[in-house]
Amino acid sequence: MLYPLSYRGVAPSSYSLSPLTRRGGATSTLLAVASFSHSTGATDCVAKRLLPETSTVLSNGHLSIGGCDVVALSHEYGTPLFIYDETHLRNRCREAVAAFGEGVAYASKAFLCRAMATLALEEGMCLDVATAGEMHTALAAGAPGERIILHGNNKSVGELERALEVNVRRIVIDSNDEIDRLEQLVSPERPANVLVRVTPGIEAHTHEFIKTGQEDTKFGLSIASGAANAALHRLAAIPHVTVRGVHAHIGSQVFDVDSFGKAAEILAAFVVPLGLEELCIGGGLGVAYLNDEHAPTIAQWATAVHDALHAAGLPDDVSVTAEPGRSIAAQAAVTIYRVGTIKELPGIRTYMAVDGGMSDNPRPVLYGAGYEVFDPEDVNAERPRAVRIVGKHCESGDVIIPEGRLPAGIGVESLIATPVTGAYGYSMASTYNKVPRPPVVFVANGEARVVIRRENLDDLLVLDA
Numbered sequence: 001m002l003y004p005l006s007y008r009g010v011a012p013s014s015y016s017l018s019p020l021t022r023r024g025g026a027t028s029t030l031l032a033v034a035s036f037s038h039s040t041g042a043t044d045c046v047a048k049r050l051l052p053e054t055s056t057v058l059s060n061g062h063l064s065i066g067g068c069d070v071v072a073l074s075h076e077y078g079t080p081l082f083i084y085d086e087t088h089l090r091n092r093c094r095e096a097v098a099a100f101g102e103g104v105a106y107a108s109k110a111f112l113c114r115a116m117a118t119l120a121l122e123e124g125m126c127l128d129v130a131t132a133g134e135m136h137t138a139l140a141a142g143a144p145g146e147r148i149i150l151h152g153n154n155k156s157v158g159e160l161e162r163a164l165e166v167n168v169r170r171i172v173i174d175s176n177d178e179i180d181r182l183e184q185l186v187s188p189e190r191p192a193n194v195l196v197r198v199t200p201g202i203e204a205h206t207h208e209f210i211k212t213g214q215e216d217t218k219f220g221l222s223i224a225s226g227a228a229n230a231a232l233h234r235l236a237a238i239p240h241v242t243v244r245g246v247h248a249h250i251g252s253q254v255f256d257v258d259s260f261g262k263a264a265e266i267l268a269a270f271v272v273p274l275g276l277e278e279l280c281i282g283g284g285l286g287v288a289y290l291n292d293e294h295a296p297t298i299a300q301w302a303t304a305v306h307d308a309l310h311a312a313g314l315p316d317d318v319s320v321t322a323e324p325g326r327s328i329a330a331q332a333a334v335t336i337y338r339v340g341t342i343k344e345l346p347g348i349r350t351y352m353a354v355d356g357g358m359s360d361n362p363r364p365v366l367y368g369a370g371y372e373v374f375d376p377e378d379v380n381a382e383r384p385r386a387v388r389i390v391g392k393h394c395e396s397g398d399v400i401i402p403e404g405r406l407p408a409g410i411g412v413e414s415l416i417a418t419p420v421t422g423a424y425g426y427s428m429a430s431t432y433n434k435v436p437r438p439p440v441v442f443v444a445n446g447e448a449r450v451v452i453r454r455e456n457l458d459d460l461l462v463l464d465a
Helices: 070-077 086-100 114-122 132-140 157-165 176-185 227-236 257-274 298-311 326-332 363-367
Strands: 056-058 063-065 081-085 105-107 126-129 148-150 170-173 192-199 241-247 278-280 319-321 333-345 349-354 385-390 399-406 415-419 440-444 447-452
Touching: 063 070, 070 081, 070 333, 070 415, 070 440, 070 447, 081 086, 081 326, 086 114, 086 298, 086 326, 086 440, 105 326, 114 126, 114 132, 114 447, 126 132, 132 148, 132 157, 148 157, 157 176, 170 176, 176 227, 192 227, 227 241, 227 257, 241 257, 257 278, 257 298, 298 319, 326 333, 349 399, 363 399, 399 415
Parallel strands: 081 440, 105 126, 126 148, 148 170, 170 192, 192 241, 241 278, 278 319, 349 385
Antiparallel strands: 056 063, 081 333, 333 349, 333 415, 385 399, 440 447
16 A cells, blocks of 8 residues: 655755744844755756755855754854754655555664654654664663564674563564574563564665675575575464564665565565565665765655555555665765865875764765765855865775865865765764764754764773773
């Protein structure tokens, strides 16, 4: 069954935007809001569709998100700084619930803190967690056990015990070793509702490190080899364990909805004869990071999956769930940096070093992820200057953007912004070189609130014995 769609807000080539106030309330000085310029080439301004939904350009050229001047926020909270559009987050959660219905879960590995968990719960989502730490954060945010789904390819006895104590909605079984552990832990007082993670044998078109649906993977149990079917029958024979269905995840940053459709066909053929009540198709929907990229919406993804499952004969009473993460959080945020050093190497390139780097965004280093960069003080400025944006860490590979474009006037002490940093930036952040992690600020209705404070130097010593 298809659910009503909510509009994703893909931007046309120009915008007529309403006025808004500076941060601080209705008594603040009104600033007129300019239009975003049309973006077509590498030197043009950043595409509006890459920015959070409430993004506007103030009359002074500054970027505003959630009614807050981003430049003012950078002065107030310092840099590097993650700024999240709360409205964007809520709209994507609502779109997911509309597309998949009750049981759809936010994949918290994309970005998790208590405020994010609370927001997702308020918008009707469950929370997908993969470790004791993620489960602890979800519980600290007030999540009831029935709104938590426990994942992970190597769940410890302690993690399984905690999941049973709080009566999580689902435990997603990933191996026979987990079945051994679970069998020793369940009881009449602590029953388990499980899904079995299966490998559908789909090779998604994405980076090797984020493919998970092919046969050669550390995740799940193979349908083709018979391992998945054997695990299902074994679990069904264990007292106090109820097998609710199967789960699959073909990879991350997948743009081709046909890949999801093919996986759905294989999964339907596997599930229908078993008479199971739930099929979770995981997450992995790609998002656009660059001006020339276009990605499907959550609603389009859901349509492709539901159509494929319907065509494959999946009964209407089977609950079809999903676990979007990146598509909820990625485009909700921008990261603001301050330029500290510029090195012109004649005939080679220009290096521009900022006050963050691989410690707050390891994606470019891990799998060559690409980003745009722009001037948050002059959003519509063309970007003719070719630069390599690098971080402050003691690694030649500490590169945020290998071939970035910026306005000619950007210099030392200038602010620069990278969009689409809401997923797998802060969540994968480290303190390499003992660089403290940045703060995270949520903005909405002209107000900003710190949801994760900036780490300080003393924080870096708290674990020292």
